[in-house]
Amino acid sequence: MTDPKTLSPLDLDTPDKTFLDANELVINMGPQHPATHGVLRVILRLDGEKVLGLECVIGYLHRGVEKIAENRTYTMFNPYVDRMDYVAAVSNALGYCEAVEKLLSVEAPPRAQYIRVILTELNRIASHQLWLGTHALDIGAITPLFYTFRDREEILKIFEKYCGARLTTHAFRIGGLQYEAYDGFEKDVKTFCAFVKPKIDEYEELLTTNRIWLERTKGVGVISGKDCIALGVTGPVLRASGVQWDIRKAQPYANYKNFDFKVPTGEHGDTYDRYIVRMIEIRQSLRIIEQAVEGIPEGPIMAKVPKVMKPPVGEVYHSIEAPKGELGYFIVSDGSTQPYRVRVRPPSFVNLQALDVMCRGQLVADVIAVIGTLDIVLGEVDR
Amino acid sequence: MHEFVQYVLSYLGSDKTPGGAGNFFWAAVYVLLVFVGLSVAVIAMNWLERKILAHMQIRLGPMRVGPHGLLQPIADALKLLLKEDIIPEGADKVVFWIAPFIVVLAAFTVFVVVPFGQTHAITDMNIGILFMLGVSSLSVLGIVTAGWASNSHYPLIGALRSSAQMVSYEVAMGLAVVSAILMTSLNDTSTGTLSMIGIVEAQNQQKIWFLFKFFPLGIIAFTIFAIAMVAETNRAPFDLPEAESELTAGFHTEYSGFRWSLFFLAEYSAMIAVSSIAVTLWLGGWLRPFPNALQGSTWDLAFALIPGLTFLFLGAICFYNTARMPKHPLFRIQTIGLAGFGAVLALIGLVMFLPPVRDRVGDIFWFSAKVAGFMYLYIWYRGTFPRYRFDQLMKVGWKVLLPTGLALLILTAIVGMRTELVAQVREVFR
Numbered sequence: 162m163t164d165p166k167t168l169s170p171l172d173l174d175t176p177d178k179t180f181l182d183a184n185e186l187v188i189n190m191g192p193q194h195p196a197t198h199g200v201l202r203v204i205l206r207l208d209g210e211k212v213l214g215l216e217c218v219i220g221y222l223h224r225g226v227e228k229i230a231e232n233r234t235y236t237m238f239n240p241y242v243d244r245m246d247y248v249a250a251v252s253n254a255l256g257y258c259e260a261v262e263k264l265l266s267v268e269a270p271p272r273a274q275y276i277r278v279i280l281t282e283l284n285r286i287a288s289h290q291l292w293l294g295t296h297a298l299d300i301g302a303i304t305p306l307f308y309t310f311r312d313r314e315e316i317l318k319i320f321e322k323y324c325g326a327r328l329t330t331h332a333f334r335i336g337g338l339q340y341e342a343y344d345g346f347e348k349d350v351k352t353f354c355a356f357v358k359p360k361i362d363e364y365e366e367l368l369t370t371n372r373i374w375l376e377r378t379k380g381v382g383v384i385s386g387k388d389c390i391a392l393g394v395t396g397p398v399l400r401a402s403g404v405q406w407d408i409r410k411a412q413p414y415a416n417y418k419n420f421d422f423k424v425p426t427g428e429h430g431d432t433y434d435r436y437i438v439r440m441i442e443i444r445q446s447l448r449i450i451e452q453a454v455e456g457i458p459e460g461p462i463m464a465k466v467p468k469v470m471k472p473p474v475g476e477v478y479h480s481i482e483a484p485k486g487e488l489g490y491f492i493v494s495d496g497s498t499q500p501y502r503v504r505v506r507p508p509s510f511v512n513l514q515a516l517d518v519m520c521r522g523q524l525v526a527d528v529i530a531v532i533g534t535l536d537i538v539l540g541e542v543d544r
Numbered sequence: 545m546h547e548f549v550q551y552v553l554s555y556l557g558s559d560k561t562p563g564g565a566g567n568f569f570w571a572a573v574y575v576l577l578v579f580v581g582l583s584v585a586v587i588a589m590n591w592l593e594r595k596i597l598a599h600m601q602i603r604l605g606p607m608r609v610g611p612h613g614l615l616q617p618i619a620d621a622l623k624l625l626l627k628e629d630i631i632p633e634g635a636d637k638v639v640f641w642i643a644p645f646i647v648v649l650a651a652f653t654v655f656v657v658v659p660f661g662q663t664h665a666i667t668d669m670n671i672g673i674l675f676m677l678g679v680s681s682l683s684v685l686g687i688v689t690a691g692w693a694s695n696s697h698y699p700l701i702g703a704l705r706s707s708a709q710m711v712s713y714e715v716a717m718g719l720a721v722v723s724a725i726l727m728t729s730l731n732d733t734s735t736g737t738l739s740m741i742g743i744v745e746a747q748n749q750q751k752i753w754f755l756f757k758f759f760p761l762g763i764i765a766f767t768i769f770a771i772a773m774v775a776e777t778n779r780a781p782f783d784l785p786e787a788e789s790e791l792t793a794g795f796h797t798e799y800s801g802f803r804w805s806l807f808f809l810a811e812y813s814a815m816i817a818v819s820s821i822a823v824t825l826w827l828g829g830w831l832r833p834f835p836n837a838l839q840g841s842t843w844d845l846a847f848a849l850i851p852g853l854t855f856l857f858l859g860a861i862c863f864y865n866t867a868r869m870p871k872h873p874l875f876r877i878q879t880i881g882l883a884g885f886g887a888v889l890a891l892i893g894l895v896m897f898l899p900p901v902r903d904r905v906g907d908i909f910w911f912s913a914k915v916a917g918f919m920y921l922y923i924w925y926r927g928t929f930p931r932y933r934f935d936q937l938m939k940v941g942w943k944v945l946l947p948t949g950l951a952l953l954i955l956t957a958i959v960g961m962r963t964e965l966v967a968q969v970r971e972v973f974r
Contacts, residue, residue: 527933
């Protein structure tokens with residue numbers, strides 16, 4: 162038989178054969194499938210239950226966000242970025258706002274930066290909670306989903322109180338914040354931190370030492386740090402493979418250098434390590450939030466930004482550590498009110514490339530686990 | 545007419561099952577009763593599973609159809625009956641049509657020998673347990689045909705998984721069952737039995753549930769069976785054949801409406817069936833708890849009152865919830881309905897206090913209560929465990945349960961024969 166590693170997943174030399182007289186089975190998973198987290202279509206080439214190769218077909222959720230940017234002013238484009246990774250809208254907005262600020266050579270005032278960090282880290286927790294629930298659901302544990310959604314709700318309540326929106330928040334503006342933190346914001350955040358810590362223990366109690374969970378995740382979807390770097394994979398997936406790369410530490414943005422937190426790394430690069438890394442990340446995010454909420458300085462929340470933004474001719478690339486990995490914005494300005502080109506480097510899209518590498522030689526059930534552990538959001542993959 | 549009445553009455557007062565007495569009328573009545581009881585149990589199980597699972601998952605579950613969603617299973621059944629019955633174009637129509645019936649037939653037929661009480665079984669076969677295992681494993685046939693006839697990828701994989709899983713777990717299951725059967729041969733008469741009633745009576749005679757016999761051998765056998773039976777019925781955490789996140793709905797993906805509901809019915813009645821086997825073999829069937837520790841007529845009376853008290857308690861829960869219902873005109877019918885339901889339960893409870901009823905339902909009550917315990921376990925598993933992967937599931941079956949079962953069988957035989965063995969050894973060395 163041909164070496165499965167060299168086979169192209171879509172190399173269907175015998176399309177007429179039915180599945181009963183062929184050894185290989187081609188299965189179309191998605192775009193309507195409960196475990197593909199939206200509208201991802203995966204074409205699986207199977208030998209029995211073993212995956213020989215797969216190809217992702219994307220674009221079902223393509224809305225042309227990057228093209229839209231060219232026809233909007235810098236301010237007008239801001240809400241659109243929320244719709245990419247809709248479970249971590251705040252991170253998207255942070256990346257975009259900071260990129261434009263870099264282009265304009267302004268910096269958000271300290272108070273705004275602190276509130277930005279708090280909201281972004283809250284959003285990271287929310288994103289990881291959603292990931293945990295759906296990932297566990299894919300592996301067959303249905304209960305964690307409800308627990309994580311219950312606790313995510315508290316975060317969304319804080320967002321709602323802050324800016325009126327729960328999911329696509331549009332929380333930040335170029336140059337700072339639109340809204341001052343509401344009365345009792347600090348108290349709410351502190352209450353949330355105290356509330357969520359035992360809940361995280363609760364999730365871990367259900368899963369971390371669960372034998373079936375261990376068997377389903379250990380040694381599944383292994384990817385080496387080298388492969389990760391070669392494929393451009395970032396975020397928890399990269400860190401679980403043992404590479405200590407967190408843009409919050411490596412190229413500090415916002416004011417992350419003021420905070421004390423650890424960047425967890427894994428050893429084996431398997432699904433279990435990625436789970437552990439994300440769980441630790443939730444706790445580290447809580448640490449950042451606690452430090453930030455103690456030290457919110459007084460002061461303005463908006464830098465001096467012109468009403469009509471006309472950044473100087475030039476280009477800028479700014480990346481942040483979104484919950485899913487490196488989220489980068491490359492913006493080219495031609496000196497007009499609208500960007501000449503906006504290119505988004507979405508973590509989900511790049512991480513999804515690794516799916517084939519991670520799944521080869523594994524079983525169908527593992528494909529589900531790996532799609533879950535990659536933590537992709539199709540809105541971001543397709544943009 | 546007179547002869548018929550005689551025929552009907554002749555059974556009353558006999559201490560045999562209708563099948564054993566050869567009375568067709570009462571056998572038919574029992575069949576009907578079992579069928580109705582089973583359907584009610586499946587309906588109740590449907591509601592309970594949703595409710596219990598919901599409460600484990602911090603949600604309410606069905607609340608809209610009837611008070612606390614009590615009528616939800618009925619609404620669902622109606623919906624399924626009214627749904628369009630789709631047969632895919634590429635399907636093998638005849639096989640597609642037959643498959644659900646094979647499954648249902650297999651799931652229901654096993655109840656012929658289930659002993660709900662000393663005389664409360666349709667019949668008592670001398671090979672009862674073999675019959676149960678044999679017929680219940682026929683359902684694999686239905687599942688394979690269903691998957692194959694659908695002519696679609698997902699059902700096919702689901703059916704293959706399912707058949708491989710059920711066949712491999714049957715082996716371990718059988719070994720555990722044999723070790724329990726070995727224990728029955730330790731009676732005074734030292735003859736074993738395969739009859740379901742005989743097995744329970746053996747436990748009665750030996751004054752011990754086989755669960756605790758030869759500690760810890762009985763418990764190990766029971767554990768093997770308890771694991772294998774979850775796999776056998778394709779329930780979480782062994783629900784790979786219908787792993788919805790992987791294979792949408794497994795072997796019954798292409799089924800809809802009434803045919804789908806047959807699979808559903810079969811799954812739940814199969815769960816009840818295997819639980820009945822476990823209860824019969826290890827948990828003393830219809831015997832009440834602590835028959836030896838808590839002896840005497842006072843204790844007998846106390847335990848005889850429990851069925852009635854249970855129903856009264858359920859009725860009381862209903863009344864309590866009636867009182868908690870929102871006092872809004874919209875909820876009037878629901879409130880009345882819940883109170884009515886509670887009243888019915890309480891009435892059943894009161895009826896169960898009457899001495900003639902009390903003596904007759906005790907057996908059935910204890911048997912059902914034990915089976916209900918297993919049903920709760922099924923739901924609990926589903927709420928807590930992730931799903932096994934196919935190869936891991938096979939590993940558990942063949943590499944863990946099977947060797948354990950074999951070792952257990954030999955150990956049980958040795959321990960059971962220890963006096964004889966010692967005598968033999970002495971003989972040799974004398």
